[in-house]
Amino acid sequence: MRVSWLLLSIWLVANANAASASTRLYEDMSVLTSSEHQGREAGSPTPNITAQFLHERFQSLGIEVNYQSFEFKNGFFSKKLGHNVIATLPCTVDQCGKKLVITAHYDHLGGRENSFYAGANDNATGTAALLAIAKVLKEQTRFSDVIFLATDAEEKGLYGAKHYVSETDINGYALNINLDMLAINNRNTLYALHDKKAKKYIEQFKQQENPFKVFSTSSQFRLHKKLNDNRINWHKASDHYAFSLKKIPYIYFGMGIDDKHHTKKDTLDNMNFEKYQAVVESISDFIVSLAQIPLDSTN
Ligand SMILES: [Zn+2]
Structure with a gap:
């Protein structure tokens, strides 16, 4: 009797934790896509409301976080200041592997308070x-430093990611995981484009019990064929390209072609939150498992 009460309470606590994680994910999505954030336009003289929100959220999790500012070209003649938000969870063991950097761009197309691009899928x-x-x-043993890099000015030309790698000693890095557009739709498929050197890691991801299909490839040609669309150069389409230019292995996770991409219909209401949540949980499990081994980009 006692044991079953104990099991019941463990089950209740586990479910309460899962429920609060899901609520928090929904709340964060709501804030990022809200009219206050006005479509998260790239660049501002000081960190904008979205950068400040991310900074506060990482801080409230007890994680060290900093801004990294950079200049970028905005049109032919003008320049703007962009602000990456960088949070770091240090390695917790003596023999640390190389670093893992997880990227997602927080900027989108902007707009005005009563008419803005919410950019829910791309890339809230x-x-x-x-x-x-x-x-x-944060609660796990980590064999590598894990860096969470929320980039600015991706939409303008991957400027935040390019600036980050320009300031970085690439030898210290094992892998970049780039997250851009995770709201998988009725195809129920998560696409993973990766560097050849990252193949063993993606195989590990595919061995997990993911409640959706995973299509992974290092071949642009195969991805075009699978999507029946060859308009996008996926190797260059998002922040992982800045890492690949520096020979850092990468995995890019995304949902493929979105017919609402860069339209005002890319809203939280128009995406399937449960499917998105499942994607986040799977990628989270994957990253936890990567953190349990000392990473090295050469093996
Ligand atoms: Zn994007």
């Missing part, structure tokens, strides 16, 4: 996922 999904994964990973 990746940004809110960073917060959810950081919360889980």
Whole structure:
């Protein structure tokens, strides 16, 4: 009797934790896509409301966080200041592997308070996922430093990610995992484009019990064929490209072609939150498992 009460209370606590994680993910998505954030336009003289929100959220999780500012070209003649938000969970063992950096761009197309681009899928999904994964990973043993990099000015030309890698000693890095557009739709498929050197890691992800299909490839050609669409150069389409230019292995997770991409219909109401949540949980499990081994980019 006692044992079953104990099991029941463990079950209740586990479910309460899962429920609160899901509520928090929904709340973060709501904030990022709200009219206050006005479509998260890239660049501002000082960190904008979205950068400040992310900074506060990482801080409230007890994770060290900093801004990294950079200049970027905005049109032919003008420049703007962008602000990456960088949170770091340090390695917790003596023999640390190389670093793991998880990226998601928080900027989108902007707009005005009463008419703005919410950018729910692109890329509030990746940004809110960073917060959810950081919360889980904070409680785990880590064999590598894990860096959560929320980039600015991706939409303008991957400027935040390019600036980050320009300031970085690439030898210290094992892997970049880039999250951009995670709201999988009725195809129920998560796409993973990866560097050849990251193949063993993606195989590990595919061995998990994921409640959706995973299509992974290092071949742009195969991805075009699978999506029946060859308009997008996926190797260059998001922040992972900045890491690949520096020879850092990468995995890019995304949902493929979105017919609401860069329209005002890319809203939280128009995406399937449960499917998105399942994607975040799977990627979170994957990153926890990667953190349990000393990573090295050469093996
Ligand atoms: Zn994007």
